[in-house]
Amino acid sequence: MSWINDIGGMHGFGPVPVHAPSRASEPWSARMWAINQILIDRGLYNFDHYRHAIERMDPADYLASTSDVRRLVAVETLQRERRSAAVEPTSPRAPAAAGGMPARFAPGSPVAVRTDVPATHSRTPRYVRGRRGVVQALRGRSVCPEERVQEIAEAAAQQIYSVRFEAAELWGAQGLARCPVLLDLWEGWLEPIS
């Protein structure tokens, strides 16, 4: 269905820790941040691989870790798995002039989110799959994260849309009309509603 990071809408985490102190970054954490940047720049993996390595953590480990430790685990994982692999430094933003299919939807288009269950990294949260919304605006264009993480050579850039969902659509009777949710979704996830 999705991975442990996909927690939008879940109960059980309690009130927001408003006064949580910002911990000063320890030296190893600053080094790991830099190492991650360097390895992405050198093509050992891309940013989507990095995100997905965090998502693939054992769920209990994920919830028990700070973001610094999650980064460490991700880099450790990727360094083991991709010792010699190299990724083409991609420019995932395709300029509009480069062609590709024209945008399928316009602002105001009613759309439904597909109910697919990708086995890979995805940026379409579980809470919005199968839900109906309205396109508000066009964002940019890029290869979708599912294809970026699989390094699909011929992947084409897709239009990204800002889509608005009414709270009742997402949360039923607990959703308030005054609290809509807006997400940015790749075109491949959207179907028209007649």
Added chain:
Amino acid sequence: MDDDQTATLADAQDPATRTGRIEQTLRESGLLQDDDIARRTGGAPTAEKFIEGRRVVARAWVDAAFRRRLLADAGSAIAELGLTVEAGHQPGLELHAVENTDSVHNLIVCTLCSCYPRALLGAPPAWYSSEAYRAKAVRDPLGVLEDFGLQLGEDVSIQVWDSTAETRYLVVPQRPDGTQGWSEDELSELITPDALIGTAVVSAPVST
């Protein structure tokens, strides 16, 4: 795809030791060279970045034309101040500014991780990356604002923006009353990270 070799927390040793081990392996394979890290650690998100980044909102408060440009094309507008949302290792990031009004309040979240305009504003407040915030903001934004002690009028809607793709969001709070004639620098000092995410509004201290 390579087989899954996901590292675990149980993999021995403290983070500093594991970091050292990773570094050594990478140096041995040639993926890391001598001064690589030293050259990069200066690029990490810092508190100083926030002090620069919040100037964008102060400028929008005093300059109506800049405000219009910011709302129409935030990336180009912040470039006028020498600022950017782009990060070297994460290509394609864009910025979108959303304004608070008397009838609409905006709240930014990243439910899937903790995406945030770091290159513009530095590291987010610790609460922003918490599971509690990431889970609650999309389902119960009023409850989140209650956690922060922020109450809005019943006729105010709360638009929750989940940063799922390449766009990063910046809230433009309403300029506080009682700041007529203030300079951009004075206004800038009132602006907090919470206000640019949407869990606070900006207020001017009451003069005695």
